[in-house]
Amino acid sequence: MANALCMENAENLVEVRDLVVKFRTDEGIVSAVNSVSYDIPIGKTMGVVGESGCGKSVTSNAIMRILPENGWIASGSILFNSRLGVFDIARLPDKDKRLVQLHGREMAMIFQEPMTSFCPVYTIGNQIIEAIKLHTDLPKSEWRNRAIDLLRKVKIAKPEQRVDEYPYQLSGGMRQRAMIAMALASNPRLLVADEPTTSLDVTVQAQILDLMKDLQQEMGMSILMINHNFGIIAETCDNVAVMYLGRIVETAATKELLENPMHPYTQDLFRSIPQVTDQRGRKLAYIEGSVPDAYSIPKGCAFFPRCRKAQKGLCDESIPPVVDLGNGHKVSCFRYDQ
Amino acid sequence: MLQYIVKRTLVLIPLLLALSIVVFIIIQLPPGDYLTTYINQLRSTGMEVTEDQIKALEARYGFDQPMYMQYLKWMKNLLKGDMGYSFVYNRPVNALVGSRLPATIAISLVSTILIWLIAFPIGFYSATHKYSFGDYAFTGISFFGVSVPEFLLAILIMYLYFLVTRKYAGGLYSDVYAGKPWTWDKIVDMLKHVWIPLLVIAITGTAGLFKTFRANLLDELGKPYVKTARAKGVSNMRLLIKYPVRIALIPFIATVGWMLPGLISGQTVLSMVLSLPTVGPLLITALQNQDMYLAGSIVFVMGLMAMIGTLVSDILLAVTDPRIRNSM
Numbered sequence: 001m002a003n004a005l006c007m008e009n010a011e012n013l014v015e016v017r018d019l020v021v022k023f024r025t026d027e028g029i030v031s032a033v034n035s036v037s038y039d040i041p042i043g044k045t046m047g048v049v050g051e052s053g054c055g056k057s058v059t060s061n062a063i064m065r066i067l068p069e070n071g072w073i074a075s076g077s078i079l080f081n082s083r084l085g086v087f088d089i090a091r092l093p094d095k096d097k098r099l100v101q102l103h104g105r106e107m108a109m110i111f112q113e114p115m116t117s118f119c120p121v122y123t124i125g126n127q128i129i130e131a132i133k134l135h136t137d138l139p140k141s142e143w144r145n146r147a148i149d150l151l152r153k154v155k156i157a158k159p160e161q162r163v164d165e166y167p168y169q170l171s172g173g174m175r176q177r178a179m180i181a182m183a184l185a186s187n188p189r190l191l192v193a194d195e196p197t198t199s200l201d202v203t204v205q206a207q208i209l210d211l212m213k214d215l216q217q218e219m220g221m222s223i224l225m226i227n228h229n230f231g232i233i234a235e236t237c238d239n240v241a242v243m244y245l246g247r248i249v250e251t252a253a254t255k256e257l258l259e260n261p262m263h264p265y266t267q268d269l270f271r272s273i274p275q276v277t278d279q280r281g282r283k284l285a286y287i288e289g290s291v292p293d294a295y296s297i298p299k300g301c302a303f304f305p306r307c308r309k310a311q312k313g314l315c316d317e318s319i320p321p322v323v324d325l326g327n328g329h330k331v332s333c334f335r336y337d338q
Numbered sequence: 339m340l341q342y343i344v345k346r347t348l349v350l351i352p353l354l355l356a357l358s359i360v361v362f363i364i365i366q367l368p369p370g371d372y373l374t375t376y377i378n379q380l381r382s383t384g385m386e387v388t389e390d391q392i393k394a395l396e397a398r399y400g401f402d403q404p405m406y407m408q409y410l411k412w413m414k415n416l417l418k419g420d421m422g423y424s425f426v427y428n429r430p431v432n433a434l435v436g437s438r439l440p441a442t443i444a445i446s447l448v449s450t451i452l453i454w455l456i457a458f459p460i461g462f463y464s465a466t467h468k469y470s471f472g473d474y475a476f477t478g479i480s481f482f483g484v485s486v487p488e489f490l491l492a493i494l495i496m497y498l499y500f501l502v503t504r505k506y507a508g509g510l511y512s513d514v515y516a517g518k519p520w521t522w523d524k525i526v527d528m529l530k531h532v533w534i535p536l537l538v539i540a541i542t543g544t545a546g547l548f549k550t551f552r553a554n555l556l557d558e559l560g561k562p563y564v565k566t567a568r569a570k571g572v573s574n575m576r577l578l579i580k581y582p583v584r585i586a587l588i589p590f591i592a593t594v595g596w597m598l599p600g601l602i603s604g605q606t607v608l609s610m611v612l613s614l615p616t617v618g619p620l621l622i623t624a625l626q627n628q629d630m631y632l633a634g635s636i637v638f639v640m641g642l643m644a645m646i647g648t649l650v651s652d653i654l655l656a657v658t659d660p661r662i663r664n665s666m
Contacts, residue, residue: 108569111566116561117562119581121584121585
């Protein structure tokens with residue numbers, strides 16, 4: 001099976017195509033992610049940005065195959081160019097042994113809540129060593145030293161001491177560093193970072209992001225950065241996908257997107273970022289209305305009810321096609337050129 | 339850690355002193371004492387009881403001494419391991435309690451182990467298969483177990499057993515074996531009786547434990563560290579046992595504290611219904627007759643067990659949970 005598959009572009013590590021993820025809830029079945037497609041190039045950082053609830057985390061959980069029990073991949077494919085060959089992660093059965101191999105060895109993940117992402121009753125070292133044990137061939141005598149090396153690599157002071165400490169003894173920033181250390185245990189090809197700095201204060205945020213950048217250069221891994229903060233995305237990512245209500249509305253290289261946003265939603269998002277240079281008393285720009293809930297997604301373009309450029313009879317009738325503007329800039333809007 | 343254990347153990351001494359005083363006061367609280375009950379009994383059978391006789395009786399039982407003297411005497415004997423004399427049974431308390439203790443502890447211990455062996459596995463299954471058919475079935479049965487009082491269940495089972503076999507299933511063994519030494523036949527006979535209390539306790543006790551464990555485990559399964567471990571590539575069963583199950587079990591270690599006194603008292607109401615010779619019914623009789631040394635001693639021993647149990651669970655908690663250990 002693995003050999004029959006082939007990446008569209010050999011420079012990509014991951015190719016997500018027409019991914020649909022559904023959830024079974026008390027109110028019925030909900031599509032949290034609708035025909036989402038994007039690439040994660042080898043050694044580069046791909047950013048996914050959007051409001052909370054837009055499905056950006058669900059996409060990353062689908063790639064990691066750690067969707068909650070009531071969620072499943074309904075259709076689409078996630079091609080992953082692993083060291084063992086090309087896999088379609090979306091098609092691997094739940095109990096497939098290769099899935100456990102991919103986890104940690106090929107792709108690792110860090111999460112939003114460093115405070116609770118470690119189990120409180122085991123030492124940091126114990127949990128890092130578990131990853132080393134699972135994914136490397138190191139002899140037992142080397143495990144502890146490797147864990148200390150990893151902690152040193154993520155610039156934790158006194159790693160020999162920290163390795164024996166419990167999660168609650170570490171600060172939030174240190175825990176996130178330790179999470180990264182654990183993720184790096186096996187030299188993964190993909191690091192999924194789901195809002196990795198959201199619960200940290202700004203100085204620590206910057207340190208963690210710098211650390212990730214350094215490590216990426218050193219180890220050549222790809223990063224999938226999920227974030228709601230455009231500033232962080234702009235600073236860290238090579239390419240960006242903007243998501244709204246389960247769909248990608250615009251994809252482009254970061255620089256191109258910042259200079260030339262085409263989708264009305266992206267444009268409005270940029271306008272609503274407060275600027276230090278703003279005049280005092282200027283009212284903060286915002287987008288009219290609020291995000292509809294996932295049970296009542298509008299027909300046609302999901303952004304239609306809030307859109308400045310919306311045209312009745314067009315935007316509320318059918319879903320806009322993806323328009324390729326060249327250089328990887330794609331937008332999903334009928335009236336982007338108006 | 340060692341320092342904590344020593345400190346924690348030393349605290350027991352003043353606590354025990356306080357316990358003994360409280361127990362003694364409680365035992366003395368009801369109006370009258372064993373003597374008034376005894377004299378009333380004598381009078382009701384038509385006997386003449388003179389003032390002199392009452393004085394003599396008071397002197398014999400030590401009731402003529404002031405309260406603190408009685409307390410000191412009781413304490414002195416208690417320290418020597420002598421729990422005093424039972425007025426009602428006319429036997430030393432040690433012998434009375436001693437004869438019932440083995441059966442009490444055996445029944446409680448076996449039923450506790452039984453409960454744990456049943457409740458934890460099905461709790462684990464239910465939590466990991468949330469909203470499946472099996473989960474609904476176990477939860478449904480556990481509602482029954484939680485809501486039906488055990489004495490009612492005991493009567494029901496005894497009645498059904500009688501309907502089918504025409505035999506009485508109460509007691510710990512058949513009357514013919516009473517007072518006989520333990521032989522193979524007696525053990526077999528006991529097994530024929532003891533399954534009823536065990537079954538009743540298993541049904542009612544398991545239900546509560548199962549529901550608590552299921553809820554604990556479900557809480558833990560939703561925690562981010564489970565996701566972390568999954569993303570790390572830990573295989574499913576290993577992950578569950580190492581992380582959420584371990585944490586979901588911690589609250590149960592805290593219950594060891596109040597399990598120990600339960601071991602001594604046995605299932606009091608259940609024992610009365612099934613006429614099992616456990617310590618529980620003995621305590622009730624003693625309280626009814628104001629048999630102060632018997633009642634006081636049992637209550638004191640139960641209090642002591644509660645303290646030792648709490649000590650043990652505190653130490654176990656410190657061993658299993660680093661957050662507790664390091665906050666000491």
